[in-house]
Amino acid sequence: MCHNDCGCGETGYAGPLVGSVLPDMELDVFHKEKLGKLKLSSLNGKWAVLVFYPADFTFVCPTELEELAALYPSFQKLNAEVVSVSTDTAFTHKAWHDSSPAIGKVTYPMAADHNGALSRALGIYIEEEGLSLRGTFIVNPEGIIKGAEVNDNSIGRSAKETLRKLQAAQYVSTHAGQVCPASWTPGGDTLTPGIDLVGKI
Numbered sequence: 001m002c003h004n005d006c007g008c009g010e011t012g013y014a015g016p017l018v019g020s021v022l023p024d025m026e027l028d029v030f031h032k033e034k035l036g037k038l039k040l041s042s043l044n045g046k047w048a049v050l051v052f053y054p055a056d057f058t059f060v061c062p063t064e065l066e067e068l069a070a071l072y073p074s075f076q077k078l079n080a081e082v083v084s085v086s087t088d089t090a091f092t093h094k095a096w097h098d099s100s101p102a103i104g105k106v107t108y109p110m111a112a113d114h115n116g117a118l119s120r121a122l123g124i125y126i127e128e129e130g131l132s133l134r135g136t137f138i139v140n141p142e143g144i145i146k147g148a149e150v151n152d153n154s155i156g157r158s159a160k161e162t163l164r165k166l167q168a169a170q171y172v173s174t175h176a177g178q179v180c181p182a183s184w185t186p187g188g189d190t191l192t193p194g195i196d197l198v199g200k201i
Contacts, residue, residue, distance in 0.1 A: 019144065047139065053065070065084055084111065089112050
């Protein structure tokens with residue numbers, strides 16, 4: 001389902017991404033020193049964090065992906081898979097991984113949205129540039145998008161904040177009726193919305 005006028009055949013505003021199903025596509029990937037395929041529906045059954053960035057061999061992107069690489073074990077402990085995505089090919093991902101000290105630390109799948117189909121479907125494709133914006137999508141085990149963040153390509157993201165949002169999403173998914181306040185971290189106080197809280201926060 002496309003969320004912008006991108007020329008893909010589905011035009012106009014199609015509603016918010018949060019709460020919608022992640023489109024099921026098969027992408028080329030570079031992962032564990034090998035080229036392969038990743039069908040997005042194969043991520044069902046665990047949480048997934050899709051991290052889109054504009055291009056390989058750039059400047060802000062390796063700082064983000066290196067930070068994600070350092071925290072990747074923490075995501076894995078939460079039964080979550082991290083997948084980085086750009087419109088480069090999987091071959092370009094391999095070349096970048098082989099040549100960049102920062103990207104050489106990446107052990108999660110690096111996916112290739114080389115025709116921009118997934119970026120278009122998520123409303124983050126820049127048609128005139130053939131690149132995606134910095135989009136981050138947190139997807140639950142049922143394939144439902146629970147978090148979406150999109151930045152201008154000049155603004156880098158925080159992997160720590162992405163991890164915190166994943167922890168909050170997981171918490172509320174297993175604690176019905178509770179919500180996480182600003183900057184909540186595991187072990188912190190949550191809220192149970194009700195008439196008795198109105199005007200008292």
